[in-house]
Amino acid sequence: MSQSIAFLGPKATFTDLAVSRLFPDDTKIAMSTIPECLDAVSEGQTDLAVVPIENALEGSVNITLDYLVHEVDLPIRGEIITPIQQHIMVHPDNDSPAFLPETIYSHSHAIAQCHKFLHKELSGIRCENTTSTAAAAKIVKENPERKIAAIANEMAAQEYGLQITKHNIHDFSHNHTKFVVLSKSEVQYKNTTAVPQGYKTTLMVMLPADHSGALHQVLSAFAWRKLNLSKIESRPMKTGLGNYIFIIDLEMKMDDVLVPGAISELEALGCKVSLLGSYPSFMVEEAADQAEVSLKTR
Numbered sequence: 001m002s003q004s005i006a007f008l009g010p011k012a013t014f015t016d017l018a019v020s021r022l023f024p025d026d027t028k029i030a031m032s033t034i035p036e037c038l039d040a041v042s043e044g045q046t047d048l049a050v051v052p053i054e055n056a057l058e059g060s061v062n063i064t065l066d067y068l069v070h071e072v073d074l075p076i077r078g079e080i081i082t083p084i085q086q087h088i089m090v091h092p093d094n095d096s097p098a099f100l101p102e103t104i105y106s107h108s109h110a111i112a113q114c115h116k117f118l119h120k121e122l123s124g125i126r127c128e129n130t131t132s133t134a135a136a137a138k139i140v141k142e143n144p145e146r147k148i149a150a151i152a153n154e155m156a157a158q159e160y161g162l163q164i165t166k167h168n169i170h171d172f173s174h175n176h177t178k179f180v181v182l183s184k185s186e187v188q189y190k191n192t193t194a195v196p197q198g199y200k201t202t203l204m205v206m207l208p209a210d211h212s213g214a215l216h217q218v219l220s221a222f223a224w225r226k227l228n229l230s231k232i233e234s235r236p237m238k239t240g241l242g243n244y245i246f247i248i249d250l251e252m253k254m255d256d257v258l259v260p261g262a263i264s265e266l267e268a269l270g271c272k273v274s275l276l277g278s279y280p281s282f283m284v285e286e287a288a289d290q291a292e293v294s295l296k297t298r
């Protein structure tokens with residue numbers, strides 16, 4: 001049966017590309033913001049949601065982490081890591097060497113991924129945040145009379161009929177984003193064109209208040225069991241300065257012995273631990289021709 005998927009839209013966002021690789025036969029429902037995606041699945045309007053959670057150049061997508069920690073009770077059912085290529089695009093009416101945009105629109109993470117390029121090549125031009133890269137492309141399409149450009153992907157240029165004026169403007173060639181799949185029930189991965197990479201387990205750990213060496217003890221519970229951590233991120237608990245929650249990714253599936261043992265040890269230390277998910281990880285490999293373009297254009 002087809003699954004319905006809330007994703008950060010509109011059509012042709014990077015999230016849309018990730019969903020198309022992971023769930024080619026399912027029904028995509030575009031939402032305007034990450035919280036809207038998470039509310040949709042939480043309130044039962046869709047079967048699942050796919051949202052960005054981390055970028056290799058800019059780090060965590062804090063709104064996603066904070067929503068998962070504080071606002072919704074949704075397990076992570078999968079992750080997909082995809083290569084990210086950012087391009088500048090303009091309305092075809094404005095495609096001339098003399099055209100200099102006054103404002104560049106894009107998602108804050110996309111702008112951050114091109115920071116060096118914008119500083120060196122387009123210094124002084126105002127950047128404005130949009131809810132997604134494709135939302136920026138849509139604004140450019142709908143406003144041919146304005147001196148504006150968007151940073152978005154190739155699919156957005158096609159979808160919104162824009163002309164790419166500079167390819168691959170992201171500051172480092174190894175630009176990848178991780179997206180998570182969230183659902184209250186089990187997820188079917190059918191006909192996915194992404195490559196399976198094994199399993200991950202994500203835990204949320206709240207340390208006991210004012211306990212010297214607490215983080216060291218937390219890490220040692222994983223270390224002596226030789227449990228490999230692929231990420232540790234702290235987010236404010238929003239209860240006062242200095243109070244943080246740790247989100248820890250383990251490079252393995254939840255098992256019967258090692259992970260439960262580590263969790264029991266953390267609880268004995270006075271930590272509050274909850275499982276955010278144990279799930280398959282997928283990867284989209286960079287096309288060889290794109291990798292080459294990326295090298296040539298820098």
Ligand SMILES: O=C(O)C(=O)Cc1ccccc1
Nearest residue numbers: 013014015107110132133177
């Ligand atoms: O805006 C998009 O296209 C998204 O899917 C979010 C995002 C933004 C920048 C890099 C990766 C994902």
